[in-house]
Amino acid sequence: MPHTLKSLLTHDKVALEAALSLGSGTARIEVQMLLQQVLGVSRAWLLAHPEQKLDEAQAATYRALLQRRLAGEPLAYILGEREFFGLNFRVTPATLIPRPDTELLVELALQRIPQSLPSPQPSPACGRGSLFRVLDLGTGSGALALSIAHARPDIEVMAVDASQDALDVARENARHLSLGNARLLRSDWFSALAGERFDLIVSNPPYIADGDAHLAQGDLRFEPRAALASGADGLDDIRRIVAKAKAHLNLGGWLLFEHGYDQAGRARELLLQGGYAEVFSARDLASIERVSGGTIR
Ligand SMILES: C[S@@+](CC[C@H](N)C(=O)[O-])C[C@H]1O[C@@H](n2cnc3c(N)ncnc32)[C@H](O)[C@@H]1O
Numbered sequence: 269m270p271h272t273l274k275s276l277l278t279h280d281k282v283a284l285e286a287a288l289s290l291g292s293g294t295a296r297i298e299v300q301m302l303l304q305q306v307l308g309v310s311r312a313w314l315l316a317h318p319e320q321k322l323d324e325a326q327a328a329t330y331r332a333l334l335q336r337r338l339a340g341e342p343l344a345y346i347l348g349e350r351e352f353f354g355l356n357f358r359v360t361p362a363t364l365i366p367r368p369d370t371e372l373l374v375e376l377a378l379q380r381i382p383q384s385l386p387s388p389q390p391s392p393a394c395g396r397g398s399l400f401r402v403l404d405l406g407t408g409s410g411a412l413a414l415s416i417a418h419a420r421p422d423i424e425v426m427a428v429d430a431s432q433d434a435l436d437v438a439r440e441n442a443r444h445l446s447l448g449n450a451r452l453l454r455s456d457w458f459s460a461l462a463g464e465r466f467d468l469i470v471s472n473p474p475y476i477a478d479g480d481a482h483l484a485q486g487d488l489r490f491e492p493r494a495a496l497a498s499g500a501d502g503l504d505d506i507r508r509i510v511a512k513a514k515a516h517l518n519l520g521g522w523l524l525f526e527h528g529y530d531q532a533g534r535a536r537e538l539l540l541q542g543g544y545a546e547v548f549s550a551r552d553l554a555s556i557e558r559v560s561g562g563t564i565r
Contacts, residue, residue: 271327273303274318280334287338298343299334305347306330342487353415357441362433364495365487366411370472372552373526373559374415377402377470380522385422401426403464403516405457405471405509408495410438410450412470417442417450426466428455431494457505458512465521469513472526477502502528503538510538517564524561532557 271279277299284295304314306322306329322330336346344350344365349358352366353374359365385399400420404413404427413427427450429435435452442450453460476496482488488496498505506527513523523544527535532549539547544562552558 271322272318273314273320273322276303276322276330277318283334283338288340298337301343301347302330302333302337305333340486340489342490344487345490350409352409352411353419355415355418355445357409357411357414358437358444359409360433360437361490362431362492363409363437364472364491366409369552369554369558370412370526371415372550373470373472373524374412374419376524376550376559376561377412377416377468378419380468380524381416381420381423400424400468401466402468402470403428403461403466405469406430406473406495406505407438407452408434408472410441410452412472413452414438414441414445414447414450416470417447418445421447421449423449425450426453426461426464427451428453428457428460430454430456431492434492434495457508458516461516465516465518467518467521469509469517469521469523470525471509471523473505473509474498475502475506475526475528475531501534503531503534506531506535507538510535510542510544514542514544514564519565520563522561522563524559526559529556529558532560535560 280299281295284290284298285292300311300314304311306326333346337343342365344359345361349356350365353371357366381400400423402416402423402425407413407427407429410427413425417425427438432454435454439452455461474496475498476483478497478500483497509525536547536549539562545565547562549557549560
């Protein structure tokens with residue numbers, strides 16, 4: 269017998285709560301999002317039609333998606349997208365799922381870009397000749413780089429990643445957002461950037477310790493290991509980035525990077541040892557020191 273949207277919501281919300289230890293509100297929203305995906309409707313439409321029934325094909329598709337979610341697969345991979353900084357990003361298992369915590373890094377980056385920049389001069393070398401250049405290291409879906417490029421069409425953003433599969437997704441996102449000021453490049457951190465200098469370098473690098481139990485839990489089980497883990501203390505990539513970024517920053521330029529909830533002290537030490545000035549850490553909405561950075565003089 270065909271089920272109504274209301275009965276599916278009531279029943280499957282409870283199943284998701286039990287299978288994934290989700291709160292009732294989160295489970296409800298997840299079921300709604302799966303139903304929206306299958307029916308191709310807005311949330312408002314879904315809420316306004318509780319007695320609507322799924323036809324056979326829709327019910328089969330919905331059941332398949334629900335089973336994947338019940339097995340723990342992240343909702344963002346099932347839906348193929350995740351919202352970040354007000355924009356929709358395509359995500360696949362080749363990319364990290366952008367986290368709300370990382371929006372702090374976008375905010376801090378945007379604060380460091382002067383409000384008004386002189387008009388760009390045409391330059392044969394890079395086309396636009398932008399006067400302010402941003403680099404995003406380990407761009408994944410492009411969440412950081414493309415949010416910055418979208419907010420500031422008057423600057424040039426370069427984004428690199430070691431994973432070609434992730435870069436393909438980021439390229440699709442750049443095209444979807446119609447961004448003409450973002451360039452994507454495959455690079456092992458700075459290896460393909462010899463001679464390139466930037467006014468701002470941002471990164472959300474891998475920063476989880478190799479043996480951390482969280483890697484075997486929740487969404488992290490499905491995300492690329494190379495996007496998450498970074499050596500015995502989780503700081504291998506941050507050490508590389510802090511050591512090398514200075515040579516790629518213009519005077520007065522900033523390096524800003526995200527790190528783990530308990531890594532701010534060590535991140536500041538690395539920045540100070542590396543000769544950065546005005547070293548600081550900033551707290552996310554949960555009041556956790558989440559981003560650290562410094563400038564060069
Ligand atoms: C934590 S994810 C961040 C993704 C994206 N910036 C975000 O915040 O959603 C780290 C990214 O760094 C990339 N990465 C790991 N090692 C790298 C390396 N040696 N050089 C360049 N990128 C690397 C991974 O492929 C992954 O996309």
